[in-house]
Amino acid sequence: MMTPNNTIHNKNIHRLDLLTTPEALKIKVPLTEKSAKTVIQGRNTIQRILDGKDERTLIIAGPCSIHDIDSAKEYAHRLKKLHDELSDKLFIVMRAYFEKPRTSVGWKGLINDPNLDGSNDMNLGLYKARELLAWIAELGLPTATEALDPVTPQYIADLISWSAVGARTTESHTHREMASGLSMPVGFKNSTDGSLSAAVNAIISAQSPHTFIGIDNGGNTALLHTTGNPYSHIILRGGKKPNYDSASVEACIKQLKQANLPPRIIIDASHGNSSKDFKKQPMVAKSVMEQISNGNQAIKGIMLEGHLVEGNQSLSENLTYGQSITDSCIGWQETECLLRSL
Amino acid sequence: MKEAQKNSNNYYEQLNDLRQSIGQLDEDLLRIFAERRKLSLKVANNKLATGKKVRDQAQEKNLLSNLTKKGQALGIEPSVTLSLFHNIIEDSVRSQYDFFLENCAQESLEPLTLAVLGEPDSYSHIAAQQHFATKKRRFTPEFCPNFLSIFKSIDAKRADIGIVPIENTTAGNITEVYDLLLQYQLKIVGEEKLKVKHCLVAPKGASLETIKDVYSHPQAIAQCKAFFNQHPHINSHFRSSTSSALKLVAEYQNPSIAAIASEQAAESSGLEVLSYAINNYQENYTRFLLIANQEVNVPNAVPAKTTLTLQTSQQPGALLDCLQVFKSHGINMTKLESRPIPTKPWQELFYIDFEGNANEINIKTAISELKTVATEVTVLGTYPLHDILATKLDHHALSNQLNKL
Numbered sequence: 001m002m003t004p005n006n007t008i009h010n011k012n013i014h015r016l017d018l019l020t021t022p023e024a025l026k027i028k029v030p031l032t033e034k035s036a037k038t039v040i041q042g043r044n045t046i047q048r049i050l051d052g053k054d055e056r057t058l059i060i061a062g063p064c065s066i067h068d069i070d071s072a073k074e075y076a077h078r079l080k081k082l083h084d085e086l087s088d089k090l091f092i093v094m095r096a097y098f099e100k101p102r103t104s105v106g107w108k109g110l111i112n113d114p115n116l117d118g119s120n121d122m123n124l125g126l127y128k129a130r131e132l133l134a135w136i137a138e139l140g141l142p143t144a145t146e147a148l149d150p151v152t153p154q155y156i157a158d159l160i161s162w163s164a165v166g167a168r169t170t171e172s173h174t175h176r177e178m179a180s181g182l183s184m185p186v187g188f189k190n191s192t193d194g195s196l197s198a199a200v201n202a203i204i205s206a207q208s209p210h211t212f213i214g215i216d217n218g219g220n221t222a223l224l225h226t227t228g229n230p231y232s233h234i235i236l237r238g239g240k241k242p243n244y245d246s247a248s249v250e251a252c253i254k255q256l257k258q259a260n261l262p263p264r265i266i267i268d269a270s271h272g273n274s275s276k277d278f279k280k281q282p283m284v285a286k287s288v289m290e291q292i293s294n295g296n297q298a299i300k301g302i303m304l305e306g307h308l309v310e311g312n313q314s315l316s317e318n319l320t321y322g323q324s325i326t327d328s329c330i331g332w333q334e335t336e337c338l339l340r341s342l
Numbered sequence: 343m344k345e346a347q348k349n350s351n352n353y354y355e356q357l358n359d360l361r362q363s364i365g366q367l368d369e370d371l372l373r374i375f376a377e378r379r380k381l382s383l384k385v386a387n388n389k390l391a392t393g394k395k396v397r398d399q400a401q402e403k404n405l406l407s408n409l410t411k412k413g414q415a416l417g418i419e420p421s422v423t424l425s426l427f428h429n430i431i432e433d434s435v436r437s438q439y440d441f442f443l444e445n446c447a448q449e450s451l452e453p454l455t456l457a458v459l460g461e462p463d464s465y466s467h468i469a470a471q472q473h474f475a476t477k478k479r480r481f482t483p484e485f486c487p488n489f490l491s492i493f494k495s496i497d498a499k500r501a502d503i504g505i506v507p508i509e510n511t512t513a514g515n516i517t518e519v520y521d522l523l524l525q526y527q528l529k530i531v532g533e534e535k536l537k538v539k540h541c542l543v544a545p546k547g548a549s550l551e552t553i554k555d556v557y558s559h560p561q562a563i564a565q566c567k568a569f570f571n572q573h574p575h576i577n578s579h580f581r582s583s584t585s586s587a588l589k590l591v592a593e594y595q596n597p598s599i600a601a602i603a604s605e606q607a608a609e610s611s612g613l614e615v616l617s618y619a620i621n622n623y624q625e626n627y628t629r630f631l632l633i634a635n636q637e638v639n640v641p642n643a644v645p646a647k648t649t650l651t652l653q654t655s656q657q658p659g660a661l662l663d664c665l666q667v668f669k670s671h672g673i674n675m676t677k678l679e680s681r682p683i684p685t686k687p688w689q690e691l692f693y694i695d696f697e698g699n700a701n702e703i704n705i706k707t708a709i710s711e712l713k714t715v716a717t718e719v720t721v722l723g724t725y726p727l728h729d730i731l732a733t734k735l736d737h738h739a740l741s742n743q744l745n746k747l
Binding site for chain 2: 023027216217218222
């Protein structure tokens with residue numbers, strides 16, 4: 001007698017759902033000519049900043065995570081005004097994070113659970129994420145995201161100008177391979193303990209060609225052969241203690257040079273650098289800006305976590321509009337004041 | 343050395359001059375062709391006023407025999423003259439038919455919204471462009487992902503008209519379209535025949551030796567079966583459309599992966615055409631139907647075709663009785679097709695195409711006779727016949743001319 005398949009295979013998988021293909025999603029939410037222009041110009045400008053050919057500072061600002069489309073659109077609308085007004089000194093990109101790795105368990109982001117209720121309707125999540133990215137690109141504002149799941153870029157990456165790999169996944173082989181094939185610049189965060197070696201190794205790996213399993217536009221499994229991503233760089237996000245100070249930045253430059261990598265650094269004003277106190281972000285950003293004014297050419301940009309309303313809230317029935325449901329953010333006024341002062 | 347250089351420069355200049363002269367002549371030819379077209383429309387206007395038919399075979403024969411004579415005096419073979427002027431006359435006749443049709447319908451010149459399968463340069467899109475080439479009225483394509491959405495779009499009046507393939511001379515009928523025709527009860531308002539040339543398309547650097555997998559629409563693969571039989575190491579895979587197959591090839595950029603698509607689509611995809619016309623038979627045609635909510639009125643001067651469906655009783659000879667009606671009225675049937683009726687297992691519905699206009703007395707009588715022998719008769723539409731047969735000079739006339747030389 002044949003052994004029923006699920007007694008030895010897929011034992012802990014109780015169900016499969018069909019997932020839409022990238023091709024089908026792109027027909028529903030196409031890349032328009034205007035949004036393609038935003039993405040191409042966004043990527044080119046960021047590459048020029050990383051190459052030192054554009055003197056402006058890259059600013060990546062936005063909610064820790066997006067859980068509500070309306071408030072994200074309102075934030076984008078306001079940020080676009082600053083993007084235009086401050087374009088002589090800053091190149092402002094909106095942080096649009098849809099995938100959240102959690103310390104243990106919790107809400108994993110809009111793509112994974114768009115209904116915020118554990119129903120995990122990823123077909124809807126991918127649609128909402130793509131629809132929002134297309135809307136923001138149509139507005140003329142480039143976006144930045146964290147690349148967490150190695151398959152989702154096939155669905156949305158054509159609308160994104162910059163990606164990050166988080167502190168916990170920088171060491172992951174899968175994420176380095178993925179980064180080597182991404183079309184936009186990719187930043188690797190230093191490890192949570194503050195050490196830089198995992199990120200430095202990740203940059204070397206991501207700049208090299210890889211072959212790995214992924215999906216094609218039609219959703220079939222395929223072998224992807226990458227060329228390597230020349231625009232991979234480090235993000236200093238602090239560790240046990242902050243690492244945005246000039247001594248830490250110098251140490252980082254030294255380590256990059258030892259690995260024969262160009263010294264190009266983005267500094268995350270939140271996380272370990274704000275010692276987990278979101279209110280310290282403006283202070284960190286100003287200090288970093290001062291280093292840049294003092295002639296530090298390795299620092300290319302600053303990351304900020306900000307939303308319409310400051311702080312954060314836990315997931316509940318009555319959510320405050322425009323406030324983060326993951327890490328705490330600075331409020332809009334504070335963000336605007338800060339960006340104008342930089 | 344210097345002399346040789348000078349000579350080669352001279353030759354180069356000479357070639358340039360010759361090319362320029364030919365280019366000038368070609369432009370003159372085009373201009374003259376356009377003038378001829380205008381005159382031909384004036385002729386149509388005259389015929390409309392006097393109630394004359396568009397085609398006058400005797401007049402065409404005269405014209406052709408005259409031209410072949412004059413051509414021969416200029417050193418042009420009669421066969422060359424004939425093939426050149428068959429094309430010109432076909433365009434002229436088609437333009438005149440369309441002039442009669444447009445005049446009869448008193449249509450506005452607003453572009454029509456036309457529901458069409460696939461993406462730009464799909465075979466349906468190419469057929470639509472060919473259909474409208476001799477018409478004054480233009481169209482704006484509304485691309486649909488499948489046949490059903492074309493019918494829905496017209497039914498909901500989002501599109502004015504639609505184009506759907508109905509049969510191919512190699513692969514046979516597109517049965518889904520037959521069933522949708524009945525389900526939606528739209529009217530057939532025209533037909534178009536397209537010579538289909540399937541091209542093998544691959545990224546740069548690919549060759550017949552490197553290709554292992556070929557993607558395309560099932561219809562295209564069926565029409566190229568001989569190619570796959572000749573190359574047993576190449577596997578075929580189905581895609582929803584030829585354009586989706588081209589996208590896959592462009593995405594993979596892999597010399598082992600190719601697609602089958604139209605020449606036009608291949609060219610705009612930026613991929614390379616490895617082989618033109620890999621279809622089983624070089625004479626490979628697809629017939630398309632134009633469908634709309636409203637039927638068209640085909641004036642008598644324009645040769646017409648009619649499509650109807652009929653159901654017969656379950657008695658022996660019931661179909662024969664129906665066909666007898668066509669015979670006794672001298673009606674030329676061009677197609678007979680049967681389709682199952684899902685609600686009545688083992689009963690068949692017959693689709694019949696025949697030459698003639700449902701407004702003619704003879705045809706009207708035939709249809710009312712049909713209604714007495716068939717259980718149900720539905721006319722799906724009368725529309726202008728696509729074929730414009732070339733007027734042939736008989737052998738005798740041609741050889742007479744040759745003898746005179």
